[in-house]
Amino acid sequence: MLKRLRASVLLLLVSLAGIAAAQAIDPLPFRDHAEELRFQHLTSELRCLVCQDENLADSNADFARDLRHKVFELMQQGQSDAQIKQYLVDRYSDFVLYDPPVNHRTWLLWFGPLLILIAGALVVANTIRKRSRSGAPAAAAPTENGDDW
Amino acid sequence: MTPELGQLALILALFLALAQSVLPLLGAWRGNRALMAVARPAATGQAVFVALAFAILVAAFLRFDFSVQYVADNSNLQLPWYYRIAAVWGAHEGSMLLWVLILNVWTVALTLFSRRLPDAFLARVLAVLGIISTGFLCFILFTSNPFARLLPMPPDGADLNPVLQDPGMTFHPPVLYMGYVGFSVAFAFSIAALLGGSMEQSWVRWARPWTNAAWGFLSCGIVAGSWWAYAELGWGGWWFWDPVENASFMPWLVGVALIHAQAVTEKRGTLRAWTILLSLFAFSLSLLGTFLVRSGILTSVHAFASDPRRGTFILGFLAVVVGGSLLLYALRAPKVAGGKAFALVSRESAILIGNLMFTVAAAMVMLGTLFPLLGDALNLGKISVGPPYFGLLFPLLMLPVVLLLPFGPYLRWGNSEAPVLKQVLVRAAMAAVACAVIAAFFVQGQLKAIAGVAGAAWVGVGVVLYIVKRWREMARGRRYPAEMAGMLLAHFGVAVFLIGVMLSESLSVTRDVRLSPGQIATVGGYEFRFDGVSETTGPNWTAEQGVVTVTRNGAPVAVMHPQKRTYTREQVQTTSAIDPGITRDIYVALGEPMDPNHVAGAWALRLYTKPFVRWIWAGGLFMMLGGFVSAADRRFRVKREVEAAQAVTATLQESQA
Amino acid sequence: MSRLLPFFAFMLLAALLGFGIWWNSAHDPTAVPSPLINKPAPDFALPMLDTPARTVSKQSMLGKPYLVNVFASWCFACGEEHPVLMAESKNLGVPLIGYDYKDDPQDAKAWLAQHGNPYDMVMADSSGHTAIDFGVYGAPETFLIDGKGVIRYKRIGPLTPKVIAQQLKPAIEALQKEAP
Numbered sequence: 001m002l003k004r005l006r007a008s009v010l011l012l013l014v015s016l017a018g019i020a021a022a023q024a025i026d027p028l029p030f031r032d033h034a035e036e037l038r039f040q041h042l043t044s045e046l047r048c049l050v051c052q053d054e055n056l057a058d059s060n061a062d063f064a065r066d067l068r069h070k071v072f073e074l075m076q077q078g079q080s081d082a083q084i085k086q087y088l089v090d091r092y093s094d095f096v097l098y099d100p101p102v103n104h105r106t107w108l109l110w111f112g113p114l115l116i117l118i119a120g121a122l123v124v125a126n127t128i129r130k131r132s133r134s135g136a137p138a139a140a141a142p143t144e145n146g147d148d149w
Numbered sequence: 150m151t152p153e154l155g156q157l158a159l160i161l162a163l164f165l166a167l168a169q170s171v172l173p174l175l176g177a178w179r180g181n182r183a184l185m186a187v188a189r190p191a192a193t194g195q196a197v198f199v200a201l202a203f204a205i206l207v208a209a210f211l212r213f214d215f216s217v218q219y220v221a222d223n224s225n226l227q228l229p230w231y232y233r234i235a236a237v238w239g240a241h242e243g244s245m246l247l248w249v250l251i252l253n254v255w256t257v258a259l260t261l262f263s264r265r266l267p268d269a270f271l272a273r274v275l276a277v278l279g280i281i282s283t284g285f286l287c288f289i290l291f292t293s294n295p296f297a298r299l300l301p302m303p304p305d306g307a308d309l310n311p312v313l314q315d316p317g318m319t320f321h322p323p324v325l326y327m328g329y330v331g332f333s334v335a336f337a338f339s340i341a342a343l344l345g346g347s348m349e350q351s352w353v354r355w356a357r358p359w360t361n362a363a364w365g366f367l368s369c370g371i372v373a374g375s376w377w378a379y380a381e382l383g384w385g386g387w388w389f390w391d392p393v394e395n396a397s398f399m400p401w402l403v404g405v406a407l408i409h410a411q412a413v414t415e416k417r418g419t420l421r422a423w424t425i426l427l428s429l430f431a432f433s434l435s436l437l438g439t440f441l442v443r444s445g446i447l448t449s450v451h452a453f454a455s456d457p458r459r460g461t462f463i464l465g466f467l468a469v470v471v472g473g474s475l476l477l478y479a480l481r482a483p484k485v486a487g488g489k490a491f492a493l494v495s496r497e498s499a500i501l502i503g504n505l506m507f508t509v510a511a512a513m514v515m516l517g518t519l520f521p522l523l524g525d526a527l528n529l530g531k532i533s534v535g536p537p538y539f540g541l542l543f544p545l546l547m548l549p550v551v552l553l554l555p556f557g558p559y560l561r562w563g564n565s566e567a568p569v570l571k572q573v574l575v576r577a578a579m580a581a582v583a584c585a586v587i588a589a590f591f592v593q594g595q596l597k598a599i600a601g602v603a604g605a606a607w608v609g610v611g612v613v614l615y616i617v618k619r620w621r622e623m624a625r626g627r628r629y630p631a632e633m634a635g636m637l638l639a640h641f642g643v644a645v646f647l648i649g650v651m652l653s654e655s656l657s658v659t660r661d662v663r664l665s666p667g668q669i670a671t672v673g674g675y676e677f678r679f680d681g682v683s684e685t686t687g688p689n690w691t692a693e694q695g696v697v698t699v700t701r702n703g704a705p706v707a708v709m710h711p712q713k714r715t716y717t718r719e720q721v722q723t724t725s726a727i728d729p730g731i732t733r734d735i736y737v738a739l740g741e742p743m744d745p746n747h748v749a750g751a752w753a754l755r756l757y758t759k760p761f762v763r764w765i766w767a768g769g770l771f772m773m774l775g776g777f778v779s780a781a782d783r784r785f786r787v788k789r790e791v792e793a794a795q796a797v798t799a800t801l802q803e804s805q806a
Numbered sequence: 807m808s809r810l811l812p813f814f815a816f817m818l819l820a821a822l823l824g825f826g827i828w829w830n831s832a833h834d835p836t837a838v839p840s841p842l843i844n845k846p847a848p849d850f851a852l853p854m855l856d857t858p859a860r861t862v863s864k865q866s867m868l869g870k871p872y873l874v875n876v877f878a879s880w881c882f883a884c885g886e887e888h889p890v891l892m893a894e895s896k897n898l899g900v901p902l903i904g905y906d907y908k909d910d911p912q913d914a915k916a917w918l919a920q921h922g923n924p925y926d927m928v929m930a931d932s933s934g935h936t937a938i939d940f941g942v943y944g945a946p947e948t949f950l951i952d953g954k955g956v957i958r959y960k961r962i963g964p965l966t967p968k969v970i971a972q973q974l975k976p977a978i979e980a981l982q983k984e985a986p
Contacts, residue, residue, distance in 0.1 A: 024384065025740030025755040027661040040659060047533045049838055049943045052450045053391055055535070058384040062908070063943055066934050091941035093841040098535025100520075105529040109520045113513040113542055120505045127501060131419065132492045149558065149619075149633055426812060433816070446826035448835065460827045468820045475813035482809055519819075522826045531838055 152296040155205035162198035169279030173272035185272035196253035216302035225306040227689030241453040242295035273341035311722035317377025328367025334359040336432035358780040365776025372769035383723040390539040393451035396438030402511040406504040418488025433471040496560035555611020580610040601651020609644035631782035639775025646768025653762040665751040673758030690714040711739040848939035852929035879917035881945040887964030895924035904928035
């Protein structure tokens with residue numbers, strides 16, 4: 001009874017980000033450093049679904065550890081990064097990717113900033129054109145009131 | 150003092166804030182000196198009562214008054230006194246009170262340091278600040294009362310979240326709020342200018358030191374938050390593009406644009422509408438950030454506990470203040486382009502381009518932060534937007550800024566000559582290439598690191614070249630006016646920051662290892678020997694403390710003590726051990742014992758080497774310093790005498806001619 | 807006119823934020839909709855809780871629709887859902903299979919003994935590996951799988967009488983209509 005109570009308290013805490021025991025620290029038998037780097041990179045781009053905005057690499061949650069082990073298992077089976085991500089997306093939807101896919105649903109996200117930049121650039125260009133049309137003045141002469149730079 | 154006195158103090162503050170909001174505005178509109186004169190005493194009185202309420206809350210924490218719900222929720226008998234004070238702003242209600250307190254700090258500072266502002270203008274500025282204060286005081290009194298009672302009184306409280314029991318917690322929120330809330334001053338100045346219809350340049354000059362100071366505080370607050378996350382959260386990260394982090398970053402980005410726009414408007418009289426708009430945006434983003442953190446609509450580790458009622462209240466307040474200010478802008482902003490013209494190659498153009506990039510960057514951060522919400526609204530499915538998105542787009546947008554930076558001080562207002570610029574280009578480029586080549590030998594061909602060194606050299610050499618030029622050309626005492634010194638410091642900070650980010654991101658090494666006592670792991674050229682774990686205690690925690698001895702090629706470097714603490718309510722917190730250094734940090738976090746029943750055996754550890762990571766915060770601190778030094782320029786304060794003196798001199802000269 | 811642009815842009819933003827507040831109060835913000843709806847269930851084969859020698863598999867369950875309820879003895883919300891299951895399991899019209907998720911078999915048996923057993927059978931996934939194939943990320947979750955082994959409905963979070971009446975039962979009825 002007490003064990004279950006403690007376990008449910010732990011679960012509650014585990015679902016609060018990062019407070020539970022540091023299970024994110026999880027040595028795995030990598031073949032070499034390159035594989036370890038690949039794993040770190042992959043898990044940093046995948047979301048822990050039960051956490052408050054954490055990636056798999058840094059989350060202490062039990063579920064995050066399960067997914068990390070799954071990623072490791074798939075890496076050992078020779079699957080590529082894209083395949084591993086697809087595997088998880090098939091089961092957990094695009095939500096599991098911190099790197100949102102580029103598709104018809106996310107075009108606003110990926111191209112919105114570019115559109116805003118273009119619109120802004122047009123405004124800036126227009127402003128410069130208007131201001132320079134009124135005769136480009138000679139370089140401002142140095143003055144005594146501290147504006148001399 | 151009973152907590153109810155605190156509540157009473159807030160009610161009295163509210164009445165004074167109402168007076169401060171309404172009467173001076175009426176007075177300025179009607180030219181009624183008596184009504185305008187209400188502003189200063191009302192503001193001072195409000196500040197006194199808010200400070201009193203805050204002091205009562207602090208006292209409640211210090212006295213373990215668990216009959217106050219907020220105190221019981223956020224502290225307990227074992228919590229050390231310094232964290233009990235920090236707990237005052239550890240959760241929603243208290244942090245709102247801190248917000249209002251800091252708004253009052255800025256308001257009082259304004260009443261003290263603005264003797265030379267015209268009465269009507271100051272009356273309007275204080276009235277706007279009063280309106281903001283009224284809104285927040287109502288919010289606190291009606292939805293988020295920190296003085297609510299918990300009866301019967303429990304014998305002991307809950308606890309302050311262990312993550313918050315850190316010196317960073319004591320420091321980060323007040324400093325961050327000083328910045329966040331400080332943008333309200335620029336906001337109030339702009340509203341006052343719009344209301345008063347006086348579009349003379351002077352009001353921008355008065356606004357500049359306040360804006361620079363607020364931005365300096367915000368820079369410091371963000372740096373503090375980043376450093377705290379790094380030291381406290383155990384995973385060596387310093388920025389996650391978390392929604393709450395973004396909420397503080399957006400005003401910072403717009404603040405950069407605002408500072409530069411204010412410089413243009415003050416000196417050349419141009420871009421007045423843009424400067425006003427940017428100051429409205431900056432504070433609106435601060436308010437938006439305050440909303441986002443508490444509304445529950447974003448998922449974040451930082452988010453306060455939410456409540457739709459509170460979210461709706463703040464949103465309503467936001468709509469009134471921001472919507473109202475933008476409507477006022479649409480109606481009253483200068484429509485005719487004023488001030489001096491400028492050519493394509495000029496400082497004005499460069500600042501315009503830079504401001505464009507910063508504004509688009511802020512918009513990008515907002516888009517990424519709110520896109521999941523947009524996804525829900527437009528039924529696009531549940532999408533996550535994280536570091537891969539922001540980390541790609543932000544550097545891309547900042548690239549033009551970095552490229553323009555060395556030219557900034559060399560560009561003249563209005564029109565600039567090419568030869569000087571070409572010289573800067575050649576010298577800075579040569580320095581960048583040379584440093585890149587040298588760096589390539591050290592960093593094993595890591596492109597990001599090389600790019601970082603090149604970029605930092607490009608910017609840094611540009612700053613140094615200008616320092617040397619001023620040294621040669623100007624007489625002592627006139628070389629580096631505070632405003633310019635601040636600019637140089639902040640720009641230099643960019644170079645330092647670039648080194649920190651690019652090198653630490655590309656050269657950091659992280660490894661999770663399993664070590665028995667006596668075993669050694671090698672990470673990043675350092676040897677880490679695990680020397681076992683022992684028990685230790687603190688004021689309100691017990692811990693298992695590991696000992697890790699770090700050497701490099703046999704020479705001792707550090708002995709580190711990572712801990713796994715268990716706090717009073719069984720909450721476990723990993724406290725990492727960090728060996729700081731100028732060229733690298735060494736970072737060790739303790740994981741789990743391989744066998745929970747055999748604590749003296751092998752443990753899992755996470756070992757990091759992080760080259761140049763401290764340069765990230767050093768860069769940020771340089772920027773902060775730049776903001777404060779610029780704000781301190783006497784030119785912003787004593788101009789009026791000089792103007793008067795110049796007028797007298799001009800008259801004398803005329804009469805002599 | 808262009809001066810009003812910031813105002814309108816802000817009003818749009820405010821509308822989005824207002825929507826956010828409403829949406830949060832009407833939905834579970836942590837729920838992640840499953841991409842497996844109308845897709846075949848994974849090929850699972852799990853030992854039964856009481857008799858680990860026997861296996862429940864997708865193959866063995868083909869032919870008629872059934873419910874899979876993911877639960878665990880450590881799961882607080884499952885404890886809240888349990889009385890609802892005890893009351894409703896016989897009225898659902900389809901078999902209810904318990905899926906013991908990441909649990910110690912002893913703890914699970916004791917928990918069922920204490921709170922009652924509404925399940926027609928219980929299978930145990932103590933490692934949680936198969937659960938990943940189902941897209942499970944917590945407990946309780948409930949899947950409705952049709953006779954061909956396709957997932958037709960998923961409930962994230964505890965089943966309540968309201969959810970059963972408004973969502974689950976209609977989904978079951980729809981399935982039973984289409985089966986010959």
